[in-house]
Amino acid sequence: MRRFFAALVMLALSTGAGLSLAGPSDVDSPEARAYFETGAREYEKGNYANAVRAFEQAYALTTRPGLLFSIAQAYRKQYGNDGKPQNLRQAVDYYRRYLATDTTGKRRGEADAAIKDIEAILSRLPPEIQSTPTHEEAPSTQISITTQVEDATISIDGGPPRALEAIDVTPGKHKVLVQAPGYFPEEREVPAKQGQMTALDVPLREMPxxxxxxxxxxxxxxxxxxxxxxxxxxxxxxxxxxxxxxxxxxxxxxxxxxxxxxxxxxxxxxxAALDRTRQRITSFVLIGAAATCVAGGGVMAFFAGAAGDNAKEINDRRLAGTISEAELDEYLESRETQTALRNGATVALNVAAGMGALAFLLYYFDEPRLAPPRKKDDKKPKGPDPSRLREIAVVPAVGPGVVGLSFGARF
Structure with missing residues (x-):
């Protein structure tokens, strides 16, 4: 019969008023927030006695009404763990304190409903349960660490890493190491007071x-x-x-x-595998072509000079006397060769100068341009690259007394 009644009580506790808690906005100091986050974490894990201690510590620091509601919720759930009616009476007391303190609170309806449910449960308790004296155990000394990283662990006094939870310790100072993958470890010296819970928030710095x-x-x-x-x-x-x-x-x-x-x-x-731009390659090709033109122009100038020397020698003999018809033909041929080679050398050198100027411009203005980012496994995009030379044009330029080439490029 008693087991059946206990089952009914647990059903009433699980289907009664919502089991929401106060939010982080209900605390306004870092120290109080550390106790509140400890209480919320212990509540989620089902350690309601520890949740009560943490919420009460937070309320002592900030006196926010929402924390009274959280304390009542934790006491109510703790009754399901140990079956002590005193926990239900404490829950009712804190619900009423919440209603008296927060006259416009959004959880007032939940608190009213919870009080009615608990009073109904207390009224149905057998007399022998209600009259059973409760033995209060001496509160333990605890340290609780909170941090922004959910999978962080703590080590106390060089002990093994443990999950974030309220840990029983001896009174006195303790060295606490907080660490998590991808974060720099943090060490703190935490004083633990006899019979009290000490909560501390330890932010972790991200590793680069x-x-x-x-x-x-x-x-x-x-x-x-x-x-x-x-x-x-x-x-x-x-x-x-x-x-x-x-x-x-x-x-x-x-x-x-x-x-x-x-x-x-x-x-x-x-x-970073960098390949040369078409513009830079084109500048190198133009430099090579310009050098070739200079060499060709030099060769033509050399042979033009040789042809001129030969024509001058024949002309000197003509002035000194007579020359044969064959020598006259050689003279005329040498003069024509000299003129052709000189014109060719001029054209070659002009072309070399133009190519050199264009090569300089292409080389000098070939600055890097940022491309859209791509992931490591992506292939290079197909199609024209806007950072590269698209086309180059070479057009002959001929005028009165002028022979050369005109260059143009599009990027």
Whole structure:
């Protein structure tokens, strides 16, 4: 019969008023917030006695009415753990204090309903249960650590890592180490007072990701558009974890851009393979062609001079006397050869100058341009690259006394 009645009580507790708690906005100091978060965590784990202690500590620091409601909820749930009517009476007391303190609270309806449910349960308790004396155990000394990282662990006085929870300790000072994957560990010295719970919030600092980059010497490195130095780097870059866009650029090369999903404390190796731009390749081709034209023009100028010397020698003999008809033909041929070669040398040198000027412009203005980021596994996009030379045009230019070439390029 008693087991059947206990089952009915548990059913009433689970189907009665909602078991919501006060929110973080109900506390207004870091210390009180640490106790509130401890209470909420212990409540979720079913450690309602610890939740009561933490909520009561938070209320002592901030006196927010919502915490009275949370304390009542924890007492009510604790009755389901130990079956002590005193917990129900404490719950009713705190519900009433909440109603008296917060006259416009949004949980007043829940508190009224909970009081009615509990009073109905208390009225049905057998007399022998109601008259059973309760033995209050001496409260334990506890330390509770809260942090923003859910999977963090704590070690007390060099002990093994443990999940975040209220831990029984001896009174006195204790060294607490808080750590989590991807975060820098934090150590605190926490004084534990006899019979009290000491709650402390320990924020953890995120570890950066470490990125090693290999690529051409002198190339500039940017992360999310911010400069980070030039290659080779003395040490891996320390970059805030998350999705980041990394670019490596160097004059005359297409910019290497990749998107990295960096984890806290993780290392990443990036090989920046930069290929030369068409514009830079074209400038090199033009420089080579200009050098060839200069060499060709020099050769033609040399032979033009030789032909001129031969014509001058024949002309000198003509002035000194007579020359044969064959020598006259040789003279005329030498003069024609000299003129043709001289014109050819002039054209070659003019072409070389034009090519050299265009090569200089292409080389000098071949600055890196940022490309849209792509993920590491993505292939290079097909189609024309806007950062490269698209076409080059060479047009003959002929005028009175002028022979040359006109160059044009489109990017």
């Amino acid at each position: 990701a470490f990125v090693s980059i290999t690529g051409p010497a002198g190339a500039s490195v940017t992360v999310d558009g911010l400069p980070k130095g030039a290659l080779p780097l003395q040490s891996p870059l320390q970059i805030e974890a998350g999705v980041r866009t990394l670019s490596v650029s160097l004059n005359g090369f297409n910019t290497f851009t990749t998107e990295l999903d960096l984890g806290r404390g993780k290392s990443e190796d990036v090989k």
